[in-house]
Structure formats: structure tokens, C-alpha cells
């Protein structure tokens with residue numbers, strides 16, 4: 001079976017005096033329904049990878065095969081049609097919503113944009129989307145600014161899942177949540193993955209969280225993947241000084 005996502009030789013240089021390669025010949029693969037955790041120091045290129053995959057930024061070179069599509073070659077209407085298959089959740093969901101949005105309007109956006117349901121079905125769809133992320137349908141009327149951070153992150157997840165993506169990229173998506181809320185959201189993500197078979201790329205600076213949710217882990221440094229393997233084995237037998245340092249800095253790492 002071919003992988004859900006196959007990235008080969010991805011290069012991204014941000015403009016600026018240093019012309020540094022944020023992605024430097026990066027390659028990875030992800031199988032359907034699996035989670036690839038990505039860890040690495042600040043500035044190693046994790047968010048750049050997410051943004052290039054999500055087609056928010058162009059790549060300079062490289063190839064991305066996603067669900068059988070030549071992903072970076074998609075343009076215009078073809079890209080708009082397909083982009084629902086790959087969704088993203090960011091660290092700060094407030095920045096991702098219109099400041100005057102209500103929970104209802106935030107959740108009907110994808111229904112309208114992707115043509116997922118006729119307007120008469122939106123109220124029942126929104127109730128179903130909220131229930132799926134274990135939120136009360138009564139929340140729909142509230143402004144997005146008037147719910148808690150954990151609730152808002154669940155709304156962001158519900159919105160990202162609306163087009164039934166095959167891949168969800170989570171960029172520090174639980175980092176701002178306090179420990180107990182984080183646990184709930186992580187459980188929820190694992191359950192949703194089992195139910196829908198969604199692939200996840202889970203980017204976090206927190207190795208313990210990454211280990212808890214990932215089937216495989218990739219370690220990034222200076223725009224490259226320097227080490228990659230099954231989560232348990234990789235952490236049991238780190239091969240690079242960087243991963244050894246990340247492990248040493250994670251006292252909460254479960255055995």
C-alpha cells in the first residue's frame with residue numbers, strides 16, 4: 001500500500017539577508033490512519049514544514065505525494081477542491097477565527113466553503129460537530145471569545161474535521177492548554193483518529209506528549225530530519241545527541 005503522504009527533497013528558503021534554508025532537502029512518509037510526531041528545537045523548521053504542506057507557503061523544490069495527488073502541483077480550482085483533505089490546527093485558535101465569530105458561524109464556515117451541507121441542515125450539523133468533540137450544542141450561540149481555551153481548541157478541531165480530512169496537521173495544538181484539558185483533548189484526538197482513520201502530523205516541543213500520541217517520531221534539526229523511527233524504539237535507543245538532549249530535558253517522559 002502506498003503511503004498517505006510522501007515528501008521528497010522539500011526545500012524552503014525564507015527571503016531575507018541570511019537566505020537560510022528552513023527546510024533543507026527534507027523527506028518523510030506517513031501511512032493512513034497513523035500519527036507522525038515531529039520534535040525539534042525552536043527554529044528547526046517544524047512550522048515551516050506545516051505551512052508548506054498546507055499550501056500556505058510555496059516550496060522552492062521537492063515533491064509531495066498526498067493521497068495519490070501531486071500535491072504541490074495543484075493550482076486554483078483544483079487546489080480549492082482538494083484542500084479539505086488536509087487540514088491544520090494551530091497553537092492559538094483565537095488567531096484562526098474571525099474576531100466577531102460565534103461558535104456557530106465558525107462551524108458553518110467549512111460547511112459553506114466546502115459545500116458540505118445545505119443551509120437548512122446547518123443547525124443539526126453544528127450540533128453533531130460539537131457533540132463529536134464533546135461540547136454542548138448550547139455553546140453554538142456563544143462568541144468565540146467567550147469560551148475557554150480548551151473549548152476553543154475543540155471547536156478548532158471540529159472545524160478542521162468537518163471536511164473529513166485524510167490528514168490533520170496539529171502544530172503545537174495542545175501546547176497552550178493546561179495539563180488536564182490537554183489530556184482530554186489528546187484522548188479525543190486519539191479517539192477521532194480511530195473512528196475516522198485520519199492521519200496526523202503532530203508537531204510539539206513536548207516529547208512526552210508526542211510519545212503519548214505518535215506511532216512514529218521524526219526529529220528535526222536545521223530543516224532536516226536527522227532521526228526517525230517507531231516512537232517507543234526511537235526513545236528507548238536515541239541515535240543522535242539532539243534526541244538524547246530532548247529526552248534528558250523531558251523528565252515527564254513515560255516509560
Ligand SMILES: Nc1ncnc2c1ncn2[C@@H]1O[C@H](COP(=O)(O)OP(=O)(O)OP(=O)(O)O)[C@@H](O)[C@H]1O
Pocket residue numbers: 014015016020022040041042043044045046047048049205
Ligand atoms: N515568515 C517567515 N519569514 C522569514 N523567516 C521565517 C519565517 N517563518 C520562519 N522563518 C525562519 O525559518 C526558520 C524555521 O522556523 P520555524 O518557525 O519553521 O521553526 P520551528 O521549528 O517551528 O520553531 P518553533 O518551535 O520556535 O516554533 C527560523 O530560522 C525562522 O526564523
